[in-house]
Amino acid sequence: MSTNRQGDIAYEVIRSPRATADIVIERDGRVLVRAPKTVPDEQIEAIVEAKRYWIYKNLAEWRDLNSTRVLREYKNGEGFLYLGRSYRLSLVADQKEPLLLKNGRFCLCRDMVERGAVEAARVAFRDYYIARGTERISQRVQYYAPKVGVTTRKVHVRELGNRWASCSPNGNVAFHWKCMMAPQTIIDYIVVHELCHFHHLDHTDAFWNEVDKVMPQYRERKEWLRKNGAGLDV
Numbered sequence: 001m002s003t004n005r006q007g008d009i010a011y012e013v014i015r016s017p018r019a020t021a022d023i024v025i026e027r028d029g030r031v032l033v034r035a036p037k038t039v040p041d042e043q044i045e046a047i048v049e050a051k052r053y054w055i056y057k058n059l060a061e062w063r064d065l066n067s068t069r070v071l072r073e074y075k076n077g078e079g080f081l082y083l084g085r086s087y088r089l090s091l092v093a094d095q096k097e098p099l100l101l102k103n104g105r106f107c108l109c110r111d112m113v114e115r116g117a118v119e120a121a122r123v124a125f126r127d128y129y130i131a132r133g134t135e136r137i138s139q140r141v142q143y144y145a146p147k148v149g150v151t152t153r154k155v156h157v158r159e160l161g162n163r164w165a166s167c168s169p170n171g172n173v174a175f176h177w178k179c180m181m182a183p184q185t186i187i188d189y190i191v192v193h194e195l196c197h198f199h200h201l202d203h204t205d206a207f208w209n210e211v212d213k214v215m216p217q218y219r220e221r222k223e224w225l226r227k228n229g230a231g232l233d234v
């Protein structure tokens with residue numbers, strides 16, 4: 001891979017045995033040109049130049065979507081999402097559990113934050129969402145699996161990087177713990193979406209047709225997730 005510049009656009013080139021070149025905006029905002037091994041550098045420059053306005057437009061959209069990304073401070077009054085609602089944080093002394101949702105507030109063990117352990121606070125939230133999510137999302141999978149016409153085995157809620165969910169051929173389904181910050185209707189969409197992948201691995205019309213059969217209102221939920229997904233973080 002190499003980094004290049006065409007006017008004010010910085011981009012990276014990845015060469016592989018492929019037939020044509022294309023340009024993608026990565027999730028971290030990098031511009032990537034995927035090109036056949038044989039295409040000369042000048043031709044890649046010409047492709048980037050020709051796609052200049054497409055790149056501008058897509059980078060602007062990427063910035064919009066990522067402006068919802070949050071930088072957390074674990075202090076009193078800070079809002080944290082749970083099932084689509086924001087709950088204020090209270091730092092409390094004398095609490096056995098690292099984190100509880102109680103009387104409309106997230107109560108986080110004060111010692112943890114005072115020791116300067118932001119990472120520990122983040123882990124406390126993650127563990128909370130994993131514990132609640134394992135129960136709740138498993139129930140939703142059980143509810144939707146017969147409607148989608150599939151049989152599942154284990155449901156895991158865990159760290160999944162850039163993905164909201166994943167499924168494996170042996171019937172296990174995994175969901176990102178961040179799903180628990182989204183409203184219930186969005187969690188249901190993520191569940192139905194993933195279950196439909198047992199019928200179709202890709203996102204073809206046939207796949208969306210399966211989603212539509214079980215959840216005719218899926219489009220607005222999909223759009224909600226696209227717009228707000230980056231804001232679901234702790």
Ligand SMILES: [Zn+2]
Pocket residue numbers: 193197203
């Ligand atoms: Zn999918």
